[in-house]
Amino acid sequence: MTITRRQLLILLPAAAVAWDYLLAGTPESAPNYQMAEHWWAMLIDITKCIGCGSCVRACQLENHVPDGYYRTWVERYHVEDWEVEYPKVDSPDGGKNGFPGAKETGGKNFFVPKLCNHCADSPCTQVCPVGATFVSPDGVVLVDQKYCLGCRYCVQACPYGCRFINPATETANKCTLCYHRITKGLTTACCENCPTGARQLANLKDPKDPIHEFLRTHSVQVLKPQLATRSKCFYNGLDGSVR
Amino acid sequence: MRAFRDAGHLFRLAAVFLAGFLVFLVVRSVLVPRSFGRYGHYRADAIAEIAALPVSYAGHQVCEGCHSDVAEMKSKGVHKRVACESCHGPQARHADDPGSVVPAKLDTAVLCARCHQANIAKPKTFPQVEAAEHSGGSACNACHQPHSPAIGAGGNP
Numbered sequence: 462m463t464i465t466r467r468q469l470l471i472l473l474p475a476a477a478v479a480w481d482y483l484l485a486g487t488p489e490s491a492p493n494y495q496m497a498e499h500w501w502a503m504l505i506d507i508t509k510c511i512g513c514g515s516c517v518r519a520c521q522l523e524n525h526v527p528d529g530y531y532r533t534w535v536e537r538y539h540v541e542d543w544e545v546e547y548p549k550v551d552s553p554d555g556g557k558n559g560f561p562g563a564k565e566t567g568g569k570n571f572f573v574p575k576l577c578n579h580c581a582d583s584p585c586t587q588v589c590p591v592g593a594t595f596v597s598p599d600g601v602v603l604v605d606q607k608y609c610l611g612c613r614y615c616v617q618a619c620p621y622g623c624r625f626i627n628p629a630t631e632t633a634n635k636c637t638l639c640y641h642r643i644t645k646g647l648t649t650a651c652c653e654n655c656p657t658g659a660r661q662l663a664n665l666k667d668p669k670d671p672i673h674e675f676l677r678t679h680s681v682q683v684l685k686p687q688l689a690t691r692s693k694c695f696y697n698g699l700d701g702s703v704r
Numbered sequence: 705m706r707a708f709r710d711a712g713h714l715f716r717l718a719a720v721f722l723a724g725f726l727v728f729l730v731v732r733s734v735l736v737p738r739s740f741g742r743y744g745h746y747r748a749d750a751i752a753e754i755a756a757l758p759v760s761y762a763g764h765q766v767c768e769g770c771h772s773d774v775a776e777m778k779s780k781g782v783h784k785r786v787a788c789e790s791c792h793g794p795q796a797r798h799a800d801d802p803g804s805v806v807p808a809k810l811d812t813a814v815l816c817a818r819c820h821q822a823n824i825a826k827p828k829t830f831p832q833v834e835a836a837e838h839s840g841g842s843a844c845n846a847c848h849q850p851h852s853p854a855i856g857a858g859g860n861p
Contacts, residue, residue: 470723473730494755511826513819515790522794523760537825559817563824570825595746605750641757650761654790656783656819657830 494644499599500665501638502693503652504672504681505574507700509659512537512572516651516660517557520576523639523650530625531555532636533576533651540569540702548702573696573703574660576651577602577623577636578684581691585615585624585635594633600665600693601638609633620688638662665693760794763787767795770802774851781852791815791850812844 464472512535520526520533535556539549553560556572563570579602586594586602593608594615604615609632616624616633627634639649643662647653652660663672675681675697682699683692696703742748767788768775778784789795791810798805813835822832839847847855 470726473726476730496751508827511819511830512823515818519761519789519794539825559821560823560825562822566824572825592740592746595744595750597751598743603751603754605747605753607750607753608747637754640751640754642759642761644755645759647759647761647763653761653763653787656786656790658785 493646496597496599498664498666499643500693501579501600501643502663502665502672502695503576503579503638503649504661504663504675505694505696506659506661507571507573507696507698509657510535510572510574511657511659512556512560513656514556514559515654515656516574517555519650519654520636521557523642524637526634527628530627530634532623532634533574535560536573536575537563538569538571538573538700538702539563540700542568545700545702548704550704569700569702571698571700573699574651575621575623575684576694577619577638578621578690578692578694579636579638581693582689584688584690585619588614588618590614597640601640601643602635603637603640604633604635606630606632620685620690759796761789762794762796762799764789766799777849778851782854783851812850816844816848816850 514535516533517531517535520531521528524532526532533555534552536550536552537556537560541547551560560572579596579600581596581600583596583602586596589595590612591608591610593605593610594603595605596602611626611631611633613626613633616626619635624633624635626632639647639651642649648662649660652662661672664670665672672695676695679697681695681697683695684699684703685692737747737749739748740746743751764787771788774788778786792807795807798807817835820831820833820835822834826832844850
């Protein structure tokens, strides 16, 4: 059988369409989870954080984060009397094993847990040249590990320093807000294991979520509000010295 | 119609461009995943792939399903809001197969100190001790039952 040029020109696009359907497959999905009903956020109460590092350990074990890298970490701030522009900050091993006794005495001392702020207008997703990182329809900033080239643009773009290159895969890695847990009805590993309830996962689209009452009745701030990233990590009791 | 007398080469050129365009369409449809662009400039299937990752921390509701005695004791003490796996570590594998996966014994000297070792940066209302002075070297659980730690509460001497 010979194929004429005319037949080939018809066959090629037909083959392309057929191949397209062949590749599609059926993606796995959580049956009862509706993305449209969620807009995820986190509430962090600095007045409750004791710097025990449970969140950091839990995150590392849940998400297989390599040693020396952090999807969440805890910083200890020490602010002398009036110099709020020059806080002394330390975070030994991300606060994973707690904090040694402070050398400084007096002043203002507190812990600040940090993680991806899951910004609604995220600077990191805008710079990706291949569409490997994105804000999901339910408000979580995720990385497509199969698409990421490891070009590091997003690592530089994040104003909060929340991204890193995983040395094992050479791709960008970051907090997924435990997307594999929250879509199954669980809370994140850090929120689950915080002994004082300093971290609370919240669904802003759920009118019954306690975050709405909290936001109405407390002075809540986000990190670097001047960058207009529309961060969804809300800090209660955030000091002006925190960067 | 003298101007179109030798127009044949234009049609051949057009055919080459058309063929190139068709090849582009074919290659594009092979290389671009079908879910790309469903929600935005990214592969929508990546969301389902991330959601399908396995869980390590089962969650305290799962623990309480079997260990109701501990949950009962814990609910009356000051540790009622501390999740089981916060001290015991990730136990999803134990929950799936309680017979063969047995959680490790814990060292209270390390665990209790993580939260309760005095530190100037901790909230003033949080109970803190200088571990060395407080116990004189004896184990925390010699006096405090970790699930309900107040002295005199259930399970304590």
